[in-house]
Amino acid sequence: MIEPVQLPSPWRDARLTVVVPTYNEAGNLPALVGRLLALPLPGLRILVADDNSPDGTGEVADKLAIEHPDRIEVVHRAGKEGLGRAYVDGIGRALDGGAEYVAQMDADLSHPPEALPGMLGALLSTQAGVVIGSRYVPGGELDENWPLYRRALSGWANLYVHTLLRVRIRDLTAGFKIWRADALRDIGLDRVQSNGYSFQVEMHYLATKLGHTILEVPIRFEERRDGESKMTTATKIESALMPFRLRNKHRNITH
Ligand SMILES: Nc1nc2c(ncn2[C@@H]2O[C@H](COP(=O)(O)OP(=O)(O)O[C@H]3O[C@H](CO)[C@@H](O)[C@H](O)[C@@H]3O)[C@@H](O)[C@H]2O)c(=O)[nH]1
Numbered sequence: 698m699i700e701p702v703q704l705p706s707p708w709r710d711a712r713l714t715v716v717v718p719t720y721n722e723a724g725n726l727p728a729l730v731g732r733l734l735a736l737p738l739p740g741l742r743i744l745v746a747d748d749n750s751p752d753g754t755g756e757v758a759d760k761l762a763i764e765h766p767d768r769i770e771v772v773h774r775a776g777k778e779g780l781g782r783a784y785v786d787g788i789g790r791a792l793d794g795g796a797e798y799v800a801q802m803d804a805d806l807s808h809p810p811e812a813l814p815g816m817l818g819a820l821l822s823t824q825a826g827v828v829i830g831s832r833y834v835p836g837g838e839l840d841e842n843w844p845l846y847r848r849a850l851s852g853w854a855n856l857y858v859h860t861l862l863r864v865r866i867r868d869l870t871a872g873f874k875i876w877r878a879d880a881l882r883d884i885g886l887d888r889v890q891s892n893g894y895s896f897q898v899e900m901h902y903l904a905t906k907l908g909h910t911i912l913e914v915p916i917r918f919e920e921r922r923d924g925e926s927k928m929t930t931a932t933k934i935e936s937a938l939m940p941f942r943l944r945n946k947h948r949n950i951t952h
Pocket residue numbers: 717718719720721722746747748777778779780783802803804805807851870871872873894897925926927928
């Protein structure tokens with residue numbers, strides 16, 4: 698496990714909300730929360746957006762919130778609507794709750810929480826609107842156990858989106874990032890079309906079109922040890938069609 702970077706005060710006290718969408722992550726959430734709360738970031742709060750997971754993730758999250766009432770909030774959503782819808786809901790609530798910075802990350806420990814202080818430091822010491830924890834910049838790594846077909850899919854998706862949308866990011870499908878609240882408000886979550894995983898690409902595209910600087914810092918991406926990916930054929934089809942929808946819908950967007 699990497700050691701978290703020590704941030705200078707007052708950065709340490711930044712009001713950072715980490716939004717975690719969950720669907721059947723009961724086996725992962727307690728470890729993720731433990732690692733997040735161990736970070737040297739006393740202003741960090743966690744918002745779990747659960748889609749009524751059949752495995753009881755919502756109840757696990759409620760118990761964690763009872764143990765840490767000032768650090769954890771749980772949003773119980775009616776049913777499985779997709780990663781993108783859970784993020785639109787969760788990020789909107791984080792902004793309404795006064796977050797200055799909003800992080801997104803998977804619940805399955807693929808994204809190392811200990812990288813967050815370094816990512817926040819990169820955001821605060823630059824003009825960037827968002828910092829991505831990137832697998833594909835120099836220094837970034839993929840777990841050796843991440844299946845070959847997932848590597849191929851990820852590489853192909855990056856090439857496909859880059860070709861169609863011309864967004865200059867190495868890890869276009871990344872799900873680990875920290876945003877400035879102002880950048881998120883400027884983008885406007887009501888513009889977001891994606892229901893599923895294409896949310897990640899759509900947010901990068903909107904940020905780029907609106908002139909926000911996107912910075913990538915290297916991370917190591919771990920293969921999940923518990924549970925399974927929720928990627929489905931429907932989310933893959935949505936992801937394949939989304940670049941065309943984005944080009945049509947957002948070609949001339951303004952602030
Ligand atoms: N609330 C909710 N959460 C969801 C849903 N679908 C997925 N999630 C949650 O979203 C996170 C990512 O889902 P995974 O299924 O674990 O994603 P992956 O295939 O392993 O990872 C790929 O997609 C990610 C999307 O963020 C990428 O971050 C990652 O880099 C990778 O490319 C997990 O916390 C998962 O529980 C949903 O319908 N609703």
